[in-house]
Amino acid sequence: xKRIVIAIGCAALVSLGLCLKIGTAIxxxxxxxxxxxxQSPEDFANIRDESKRSVAMFNEMGKVLTHPRCVSCHPRGDxxxxxxxxxxxxxxxxxGAGGMGAPGMRCSTCHGDDNVAxxxxxxxxxxxxxxxxxxxxxxWEGKSLxxxxxxxxxxxxxxxxxxxxxxxxxxxxxxxxxxxxGEGRIPVPGTQxxxxxxxxxxxxxxxxxxxx
Amino acid sequence: MAISxxxxxxxxxxxVEPDTPLLWVLRDHFKLTGTKFGCxxxxxxxxxxxxxxxxxxxxxxxISQVDGGTVTTIEGVSGEEARAIQDAxxxxxxxxxxxxxxxxxxxATALLREIPKPTDENIDQAMAGNICRCATYVRIRKAIxxxxxxxxx
Numbered sequence: 001x002k003r004i005v006i007a008i009g010c011a012a013l014v015s016l017g018l019c020l021k022i023g024t025a026i027x028x029x030x031x032x033x034x035x036x037x038x039q040s041p042e043d044f045a046n047i048r049d050e051s052k053r054s055v056a057m058f059n060e061m062g063k064v065l066t067h068p069r070c071v072s073c074h075p076r077g078d079x080x081x082x083x084x085x086x087x088x089x090x091x092x093x094x095x096g097a098g099g100m101g102a103p104g105m106r107c108s109t110c111h112g113d114d115n116v117a118x119x120x121x122x123x124x125x126x127x128x129x130x131x132x133x134x135x136x137x138x139x140w141e142g143k144s145l146x147x148x149x150x151x152x153x154x155x156x157x158x159x160x161x162x163x164x165x166x167x168x169x170x171x172x173x174x175x176x177x178x179x180x181x182g183e184g185r186i187p188v189p190g191t192q193x194x195x196x197x198x199x200x201x202x203x204x205x206x207x208x209x210x211x212x
Numbered sequence: 213m214a215i216s217x218x219x220x221x222x223x224x225x226x227x228v229e230p231d232t233p234l235l236w237v238l239r240d241h242f243k244l245t246g247t248k249f250g251c252x253x254x255x256x257x258x259x260x261x262x263x264x265x266x267x268x269x270x271x272x273x274x275i276s277q278v279d280g281g282t283v284t285t286i287e288g289v290s291g292e293e294a295r296a297i298q299d300a301x302x303x304x305x306x307x308x309x310x311x312x313x314x315x316x317x318x319x320a321t322a323l324l325r326e327i328p329k330p331t332d333e334n335i336d337q338a339m340a341g342n343i344c345r346c347a348t349y350v351r352i353r354k355a356i357x358x359x360x361x362x363x364x365x
Binding site for chain 1: 253267269271274319327339
């Protein structure tokens with residue numbers, strides 16, 4: 001289906017050259033994403049200024065926070081996103097109550113408890129028992145790392161304390177799905193363990209946000 | 213591996229590999245061919261059934277996830293909403309080729325069970341994942357409203 005949609009889109013653009021350029025750019029982004037790694041808190045020990053170390057570690061956390069596997073379900077609108085290029089989810093689905101879709105068509109209409117490989121072609125449909133959108137107050141799509149950081153710390157907007165955030169990042173199963181997204185998807189870099197350690201180290205150094 | 217579940221009101225068991233899609237089990241094992249294979253990747257909605265009362269694409273549902281659950285297919289769907297939907301479908305001659313229609317009916321019935329008086333927006337949101345290549349969407353929406361109007365309350 002995705003191939004059909006891309007083909008129709010390309011036909012509409014008329015210029016095959018433009019399509020090839022777009023395809024090449026997406027492929028290059030995917031290769032760059034595959035090559036990403038996640039440094040652990042020890043890798044920042046040489047930054048002696050604690051505030052600067054805190055910012056550097058949040059920037060490292062940003063590799064996870066702004067990864068398409070995470071941003072897809074932290075959209076600014078009322079529909080999830082898909083793919084490394086964060087296109088709109090197909091089939092169309094809305095946020096609904098609790099971020100779990102609309103009556104008649106919930107997230108669980110398609111997403112089960114686990115990733116499921118397709119039976120008739122390559123690829124898989126992702127799954128987890130808690131599959132849903134993040135609250136709208138936690139929309140990250142299109143925001144800078146500094147904006148995401150301040151949003152996470154703002155108790156008027158965030159539904160989590162920093163302690164709860166660390167637990168969420170380190171142990172939540174749906175967050176952890178990002179490292180095990182199933183066939184056909186690039187996982188977020190590193191491991192959830194390192195992400196949890198980075199979050200704790202960032203908090204321990206004052207939870208300082210990047211500018212911008 | 214034997215998987216047991218309730219299918220259209222009866223306790224059944226199927227000795228199949230745990231990753232076998234529910235759709236395969238319905239059609240090949242139980243010979244319930246009303247539920248259709250469309251795309252195989254949860255993009256078209258033709259394979260929609262109810263699992264534990266909610267819509268579910270059976271083509272991407274491993275039978276292992278159905279163990280102990282309750283499955284309703286187009287052959288077994290019943291109740292006031294299902295009757296109202298069926299009557300409205302017949303009255304307005306909704307289907308053209310008909311291939312997608314069992315999925316459409318399952319989604320429409322699930323919608324009316326949760327929202328007896330749906331708006332156009334409710335209908336569009338519930339039915340967005342059920343594709344009809346004959347483009348019967350206008351009749352589908354009209355029929356859901358007609359079914360809703362025909363129900364008590």
